[in-house]
Amino acid sequence: MTDQLRSLALDALTRARDRTAALTSCVDDRDLTAQHSPLMSPLVWDLAHIGNQEEQWLLRQVGKGEALRPEIDSLYDAFEHPRAARPSLPLLAPAEARVYAADVRGRVLDILERTAFEGGPLVDAGFAFGMIAQHEQQHDETMLITHQLRKGPPALSAPEPPAHDTGPLPREVLVPGGAFTMGTSTEPWALDNERPAHRRIVPAFHIDTTPVTCGAYQAFIEDGGYHERRWWAAAGWDQIRQHDIGAPLFWRREGGMWLRRRFGVTEEVPPDEPVLHVSWYEADAYARWAGRRLPTEAEWEKAARHDPHTGRARRYPWGDADPTEANANLGQRHLRPAPAGSYPQGASPLGVRQLIGDVWEWTSSDFLPYPGFVAFPYREYSEVFFGSEHKVLRGGSFAVDPVACRGTFRNWDLPVRRQIFSGFRTARDAEQPAGPDGGIR
Known part of the structure; x- marks a missing residue:
């Protein structure tokens, strides 16, 4: 059961990160740092926020490790800064945000390998890993909304839904x-x-x-x-x-x-x-x-x-x-x-x-x-x-x-x-x- 849970968690985390990468690699840095609507964050904010949440819950809480970047916690606190104000914050640049999120993920995968999935509600059945995978996918949907609001030529493509007669x-x-x-x-x-x-x-x-x-x-x-x-x-x-x-x-x-x-x-x-x-x-x-x-x-x-x-x-x-x-x-x-x-x-x-x-x-x-x-x-x-x-x-x-x-x-x-x-x-x-x-x- 532990191996099965580990596999499920790994698949969910990987699928989310692949989608995040696709949504943030299809536009240039100018689009990543721009605010395409006051209703939405710059895409680069979502990218680093995803990494920061993963650090706080999986590295610090589940892994019991030292904080990697505690000085940015407040920058990526969704309750401290409304979306309209986020472009004015000293956010991580796109390249730095990518490196940070990847660094966190690498450490998380090590934690995933040694987690027993029992011992408290946060780790039972891999809950914290599932919570973070859901969190990232929810921000991926938010970033897709930003892509819809974005002006300019198409940056995304996908096949049409199948026909059902x-x-x-x-x-x-x-x-x-x-x-x-x-x-x-x-x-x-x-x-x-x-x-x-x-x-x-x-x-x-x-x-x-x-x-x-x-x-x-x-x-x-x-x-x-x-x-x-x-x-x-x-x-x-x-x-x-x-x-x-x-x-x-x-x-x-x-x-x-x-x-x-x-x-x-x-x-x-x-x-x-x-x-x-x-x-x-x-x-x-x-x-x-x-x-x-x-x-x-x-x-x-x-x-x-x-x-x-x-x-x-x-x-x-x-x-x-x-x-x-x-x-x-x-x-x-x-x-x-x-x-x-x-x-x-x-x-x-x-x-x-x-x-x-x-x-x-x-x-x-x-x-x-x-x-x-x-x-x-x-x-x-x-x-x-x-x-x-x-x-x-x-x-x-x-x-x-x-x-x-x-x-x-x-x-x-x-x-x-x-x-x-x-x-x-x-x-x-x-x-x-x-x-x-x-x-x-």
Whole structure:
């Protein structure tokens, strides 16, 4: 078991570092040190921050070694310096940041070789190594967002998602009411906000078979959705008026056609692809316009994990096996979501598709702790974000690595955020009418 855990940890750490290298080697030093948006850090900050977190947790905590670069801890403390202020800090230059991160990793691999994976919650089942691999992959996704915001010619490329000719699908499925197990107490690398497992009772509801598509969202725009106050939460209405928002981020209307910019390429908006780069307010407004609502976080997880035939909560919609390329669009294999209805082998027992990968899905729920929550190993990972200011997103996106994505994984963000790889699907109460169109959105 120890050798197996060591192999899993090594694979997760290596995969993350390979991705970090790809995201930071495809542009020059000027792009690495520039701030491409006040919402994001310079790429070079993320690079050194990754190394610093790894030093603090794996070298100092797990390895019980002396600090390698303690003088830079405060520079790369995400709570001490907001993103907009980071370009003014005396950051490590790109070459120095690479050397530092590589030095830390070399020492970490030595620690990995001699760690017994027992003796406390930080090392049991290799938790700290899994936590750091997830942390790096989360920053890789953040850096990919920065690449999307970056102006200039394309720096990244990837093949198109595979085609899945599955025929017509029902718009929605009925999820039966009753109790299910939410969260986890057994997933070894689950983070604190996913714990503990607990029973939730959820009334019966219908949920979309696929995420809402660009074509369906265009219908909302063309019907005047951005100009009808009745569809919007008060803060959302203020937001779109103040910033003159009338479409998803990166969209523009030209010659009667909707275009978008995607990683430096301008292209026609694909109608059958899940809509991307919408805020919670936009998702909520669309759902109201469609006569529906966003699912709660508990509804989303029940649709994704609950097997009504056995009563078990699965790790993933398709079962307990780790994701493969046949199950979900993950790991930056592609630089876009797959068409709605793709990945039939990743469907839930009730036939809901693309719950994992493609787009993060906004839910109606505030980010709150589960009953019995205990912060571990530090409060700043999730506890300080609990409250009504942040909304929960579930499911992961094409930019998420499998190590940081599972049926219990919880993401959160401010409801105004649009630069993230966010989409949504809608739901309705079981006794509520389906809506005027009845077709798939």
